[in-house]
Amino acid sequence: MKILITGGAGFIGSHLAHLHLQKGDRVHVVDDLSTGRRANIALHLGLSRFTFSEADIVTWDGLNDAARAADRIYHLAAVVGVRRTLEDPVRVVKTNIAGTERVMRAIEKSGRRPEVLVASSSEAYGFNPRPMFSESDDLLLHSRDHLRWCYAVSKLTDEFIAYSYAEKFGFKLTVARLFNTIGPRQVEHYGMVVPNFVKQAVTGRPITVYADGSQTRSFADVRDTVRALDLLAGSPLAPGETVNVGADQEISILDLARLVRERADSQSEIVFIPYREAYGEDFEDITHRRPCLDKLFELTSFQHRWTLTATIDDLITRARAELGLLETKELHPG
Ligand code: UDP
Numbered sequence: 001m002k003i004l005i006t007g008g009a010g011f012i013g014s015h016l017a018h019l020h021l022q023k024g025d026r027v028h029v030v031d032d033l034s035t036g037r038r039a040n041i042a043l044h045l046g047l048s049r050f051t052f053s054e055a056d057i058v059t060w061d062g063l064n065d066a067a068r069a070a071d072r073i074y075h076l077a078a079v080v081g082v083r084r085t086l087e088d089p090v091r092v093v094k095t096n097i098a099g100t101e102r103v104m105r106a107i108e109k110s111g112r113r114p115e116v117l118v119a120s121s122s123e124a125y126g127f128n129p130r131p132m133f134s135e136s137d138d139l140l141l142h143s144r145d146h147l148r149w150c151y152a153v154s155k156l157t158d159e160f161i162a163y164s165y166a167e168k169f170g171f172k173l174t175v176a177r178l179f180n181t182i183g184p185r186q187v188e189h190y191g192m193v194v195p196n197f198v199k200q201a202v203t204g205r206p207i208t209v210y211a212d213g214s215q216t217r218s219f220a221d222v223r224d225t226v227r228a229l230d231l232l233a234g235s236p237l238a239p240g241e242t243v244n245v246g247a248d249q250e251i252s253i254l255d256l257a258r259l260v261r262e263r264a265d266s267q268s269e270i271v272f273i274p275y276r277e278a279y280g281e282d283f284e285d286i287t288h289r290r291p292c293l294d295k296l297f298e299l300t301s302f303q304h305r306w307t308l309t310a311t312i313d314d315l316i317t318r319a320r321a322e323l324g325l326l327e328t329k330e331l332h333p334g
Contacts (some may be wrong), residue, residue, distance in 0.1 A: 001025045004070035006057050006103060007077035009036030011186045012119070012178070016074060016226040017041060021050060023230075028066055032056040035080065040185050057099040067106035072115040072233055075103050075162075078154075081190055082123060083279065085151035096154035097161070104165035113171045117233040118162040121155045122179040122246065122289055132292040135177070135242045148284060159242065172239035174232050179246025179291045182311055183222030184318055191278075194219060194315065197257055201264035202319045206271040210278045213254025216288040220247035221306030231300035238299045244291035249308060263309065264316045 003020045007013045008029030013036065017027045021044055028051040029041060044050040053062055057077045067073065077099055079085060079092045100118070107116060125133045126141040126149070139156070141149045159175050166173035188195035200207045228245045232238045251259070257270045275283045296302055 001071045002069055003027045004066050004073045005029050006073075006075050006099075007031055007036060007119075008074075009033060009038065009041050009052070010076060010080075011040070011183075012181060012222055012225060013074070013076045014040035014185060015183070015222045016076070016229060017044060017050070019226045019230060021047065025049070027051070028053070028070070030055055030057060030060060030062070030066065031077065035084075035190070037185075037187075056095075058094055058102060063102065063106045064109055067103070067114075068110040068112060070112075070114050072117075073103070073107065074117050074119070074229065074233065075100065075158075076119045077103075078119070078158075079151075080121075081192075082148065082151050083191060085154070086147055089147050089150045092150055092154050096151075097157050100158040100161050104161055107171055108165060108169045113169075115233045115239075116162070116166065116171055116173045117229055118158060118173065118175050119229075120159050120175050120177045120242070121152070122177050122244070122291065123152045123286075124155050124159070124177060125289075126152055127286065131288070132248070132290050133244065134292040135244060135295055142284070145284060166240075174235075174238040174240075175242040176229055176232060176245045177242060177291075178225065179244065179289065180217045180219045181222050181225050181246070182219045182315070183225075184315070186222070193217070193253060193256065194260075194312070197260040198264070198312065198315045198319050201260045201266040201268050202316060202323065202325070204266060204268055206269045207257045207261060208273050208278070209254055209257050209270055210273050211275050211285065212272060213257065214252055214287075215285055216250045216252050216290065217256075218247050218250045218290045219256075219308055219311070220245070220304070221311045224302075224304050224306050227305075228296060228300065228302045231302050232296070235299050241295065241299065243295050243299060244293055245296060246291040246293070247304060247308070248291055248293050250288070250290045251308065259309070260312055260316075263312050 009031035
């Protein structure tokens with residue numbers, strides 16, 4: 001099978017590329033390396049079944065040819081995360097909105113009907129008051145702080161653009177709303193909580209819990225996430241569906257800090273940082289986030305293989321190896 005992955009040198013995209021190469025597929029990755037990294041795909045660069053194009057999807061002149069060649073397209077290229085959005089909202093409009101439309105137009109022009117999976121985000125649910133977020137829930141975005149919701153709106157717009165093209169041009173589209181995803185190759189530069197806590201715990205620095213740490217999240221291992229995406233993209237039942245992808249074990253950020261500290265056998269102090277200090281402004285955090293995964297389980301045979309503790313143990317081992325504190329042979333493969 002020929003697979004095109006936009007954003008395929010990023011954290012999730014590179015694991016997806018790895019999965020498909022392991023399955024024997026041909027993989028074409030396009031990535032502008034804005035947050036993606038060449039190191040994420042370095043292992044594949046010499047493979048004849050792997051092609052890498054360093055390009056921005058908004059301007060890439062190879063897009064039409066790549067779309068025409070693909071049996072399956074994963075559209076992951078995006079400016080990701082609320083805080084990066086706040087730094088450069090215009091870039092979000094260009095990459096997330098114009099980029100998605102350009103990818104859909106390329107599929108239209110190809111005249112083919114590939115399997116298409118578009119990555120959306122749990123952020124689209126906004127301040128959902130329900131304990132578990134279901135795909136049929138109403139979406140609750142606040143009217144104030146207009147730029148705060150730019151990312152969520154860009155992802156909702158992507159969903160809408162993709163559905164419009166799929167309906168009109170008859171290709172198989174599935175939208176995956178990705179919940180918090182963690183695992184190897186996720187870097188801490190963008191403030192993501194798990195890589196931050198792991199690095200802090202293994203180096204003995206204070207573990208920085210924002211606010212009082214009562215906010216909750218549910219973390220999925222990226223190696224599970226990409227298997228779910230593959231199953232969804234190939235499921236005959238999934239086209240036309242928006243599906244949550246993640247894990248449904250909820251944990252407070254304070255308990256997460258305690259868990260990471262305990263698993264790393266670390267003496268790090270847990271410190272509480274006000275949101276204002278952490279984000280440099282009056283940031284409105286999501287208080288809780290947990291997916292209902294019934295639809296994912298109904299549409300696919302997906303089962304999780306990783307627990308939060310197993311992923312954290314793996315990340316601690318990797319962080320120690322990177323810091324030269326451990327032999328790399330102790331690492332889990334993948
Ligand atoms: N967080 C934290 N300490 C950190 C980084 C993040 O307490 O060093 C909190 C953050 O405020 C949020 C949660 O952890 O409540 C998850 O943050 P992340 O950026 O990983 O994901 P998202 O906010 O997109 O769910």
